[in-house]
Amino acid sequence: MHLHKYEKVWLLFGIAALAVFLSIVGVTAFSHGHTPAGGMDVIDPELVDETAPFNHPGVTQVDNDTYEVVMVAEAFSYTPSSIKVPAGKEILFTLTSKDVVHSFTIIDTKVNMMVVPGRITHKSYTFQKPGKYLVLCNEYCGTGHHFMQTEIEVYEP
Numbered sequence: 001m002h003l004h005k006y007e008k009v010w011l012l013f014g015i016a017a018l019a020v021f022l023s024i025v026g027v028t029a030f031s032h033g034h035t036p037a038g039g040m041d042v043i044d045p046e047l048v049d050e051t052a053p054f055n056h057p058g059v060t061q062v063d064n065d066t067y068e069v070v071m072v073a074e075a076f077s078y079t080p081s082s083i084k085v086p087a088g089k090e091i092l093f094t095l096t097s098k099d100v101v102h103s104f105t106i107i108d109t110k111v112n113m114m115v116v117p118g119r120i121t122h123k124s125y126t127f128q129k130p131g132k133y134l135v136l137c138n139e140y141c142g143t144g145h146h147f148m149q150t151e152i153e154v155y156e157p
């Protein structure tokens, strides 16, 4: 195969530019200590049901002002299917997925978690107002993706 001289020059320029940009991204990520949003915890996705805390999903009170919500996402539902938490308290969400990538997006809040199989994702949030909050999956996860939702009931403590 014959390549014109200019074609070779531009090919080499393109490859060199790619190497430079990827190196910049890599070096800055390591030097700033970047980690995936939600933490570095890992889990075997085939053993989610046997692994604590996912063997008992649900709401637990950690202390006076903190509650933990443990949930499992799988196509096309969240377990447990409904949860109740108090307003004005810190809620620590802990999630993982059993199959594919899902999300845990609480509408009208800042909570928008990636739920990735093999990883445990954490996020802290405090609901200021009581009410019912819709939770949606916004990562396309299969044919039933648009049915994947749940609800969080936030009550006056």
Ligand SMILES: [Cu+2]
Binding pocket: 074, 075, 076, 101, 102, 103, 137, 138, 139, 140, 141, 145, 148
């Ligand atoms: Cu999903």
